[in-house]
Amino acid sequence: MSDAYVSLQQLTLAYGDSIAVPDLDLDINEGELITLLGPSGCGKTTTMRAIAGLMQPKSGRIFIDGVDVTRVSANKRQIGLVFQSYALFPHLSAYENVAFGLRLRRVASHQIQQQVNQGLERVGLQQLATRKPAELSGGQQQRLALARSLVMQPKVLLLDEPLSNLDAKLRLEMRSELQRLQRETAITMVFVTHDQSEALALADRIVLMSDGHIAQLGTAEELYNAPDTVFAADFMGFENIFKVADERDGLCYLAGRDSDVSARLEIAGSSEAGYLAWRPAAVSVGQGQHRGEVRSVAFAGETREYVIECTIGFVKAQVPVGNRVHAVGDVVDFELSLSTARPLRD
Numbered sequence: 032m033s034d035a036y037v038s039l040q041q042l043t044l045a046y047g048d049s050i051a052v053p054d055l056d057l058d059i060n061e062g063e064l065i066t067l068l069g070p071s072g073c074g075k076t077t078t079m080r081a082i083a084g085l086m087q088p089k090s091g092r093i094f095i096d097g098v099d100v101t102r103v104s105a106n107k108r109q110i111g112l113v114f115q116s117y118a119l120f121p122h123l124s125a126y127e128n129v130a131f132g133l134r135l136r137r138v139a140s141h142q143i144q145q146q147v148n149q150g151l152e153r154v155g156l157q158q159l160a161t162r163k164p165a166e167l168s169g170g171q172q173q174r175l176a177l178a179r180s181l182v183m184q185p186k187v188l189l190l191d192e193p194l195s196n197l198d199a200k201l202r203l204e205m206r207s208e209l210q211r212l213q214r215e216t217a218i219t220m221v222f223v224t225h226d227q228s229e230a231l232a233l234a235d236r237i238v239l240m241s242d243g244h245i246a247q248l249g250t251a252e253e254l255y256n257a258p259d260t261v262f263a264a265d266f267m268g269f270e271n272i273f274k275v276a277d278e279r280d281g282l283c284y285l286a287g288r289d290s291d292v293s294a295r296l297e298i299a300g301s302s303e304a305g306y307l308a309w310r311p312a313a314v315s316v317g318q319g320q321h322r323g324e325v326r327s328v329a330f331a332g333e334t335r336e337y338v339i340e341c342t343i344g345f346v347k348a349q350v351p352v353g354n355r356v357h358a359v360g361d362v363v364d365f366e367l368s369l370s371t372a373r374p375l376r377d
């Protein structure tokens with residue numbers, strides 16, 4: 032048995048005959064904030080549902096706090112859920128929404144009062160305790176849903192894309208709220224998102240999923256700087272990924288990512304990786320060994336983004352706005368160097 036706080040062991044999850052998550056192993060430490068990140072349909076919600084006890088695994092085991100809960104029903108697992116639709120009780124006040132679970136648990140009334148007030152205060156809603164959910168903004172409803180889960184002091188809090196209904200500014204605010212709450216309460220949290228920047232900002236560790244598998248698991252910095260595969264790099268914003276077509280005499284020949292075409296780009300140095308990848312910011316424009324034609328230019332505040340067409344396809348570059356400006360149709364030199372490349376496997 033693992034000594035992790037939450038341990039998923041050889042978990043296979045299926046809907047009828049269709050397997051959504053095959054043979055998943057994942058250990059989560061106590062007090063950790065893990066994010067499950069990955070494209071639509073990769074199995075994030077399915078994994079959460081299994082942890083919550085809302086679906087029975089086809090095989091494998093789930094341990095929480097040292098106990099095998101695989102056959103334990105959802106309401107006995109002490110797990111908090113905050114999903115995208117907050118499922119607040121519309122006819123109850125904010126106060127009563129938070130008190131609801133405590134009343135079911137038959138907590139003494141003076142304790143309920145104290146815990147609900149503390150819960151509302153924690154998320155900054157103490158002034159709005161008498162409002163109904165419909166009289167709250169999206170972000171306030173979101174915080175109410177959080178408070179409602181937190182007062183139950185769950186062993187694990189599962190959050191499935193809880194911020195996706197909020198506008199960009201509120202999302203950022205709620206992100207830092209969540210981080211603060213997590214530090215204060217030290218509750219183990221699993222946070223699902225398909226937003227790369229949200230995962231990077233929040234997580235102690237990121238589980239990047241693809242087709243029900245773990246594609247890569249690591250800290251935000253590990254995933255951001257050192258993705259291992261083409262899939263992970265693509266997901267983490269390495270927009271320039273090229274196949275290493277050949278390598279000889281101290282030169283490395285790149286081809287388009289999905290092609291073996293004879294058009295190649297040579298760069299100095301050698302690499303045994305199957306692919307090399309660069310973030311747009313790692314491509315310098317204006318000088319370098321390579322040449323291409325500017326196909327588009329986009330102003331992005333601090334930077335300017337170029338798409339340059341060359342022998343192996345399109346290269347995306349991001350350069351500081353202060354640099355010399357190139358126009359669509361200009362032929363420019365650019366640099367892709369081995370020293371700034373991330374080597375990848377398929």
Ligand SMILES: Nc1ncnc2c1ncn2[C@@H]1O[C@H](COP(=O)(O)OP(=O)(O)OP(=O)(O)O)[C@@H](O)[C@H]1O
Binds near residue numbers: 070071072073078
């Ligand atoms: N109730 C269901 N019945 C049958 N198949 C399902 C059901 N729910 C999900 N699936 C399938 O299981 C796979 C994983 O789905 P899941 O909902 O876990 O994805 P997800 O990663 O949460 O995606 P999203 O980001 O879109 O929410 C998908 O192929 C999906 O079509």
Ligand SMILES: [Mg+2]
Binds near residue numbers: 075076077
């Ligand atoms: Mg989902």
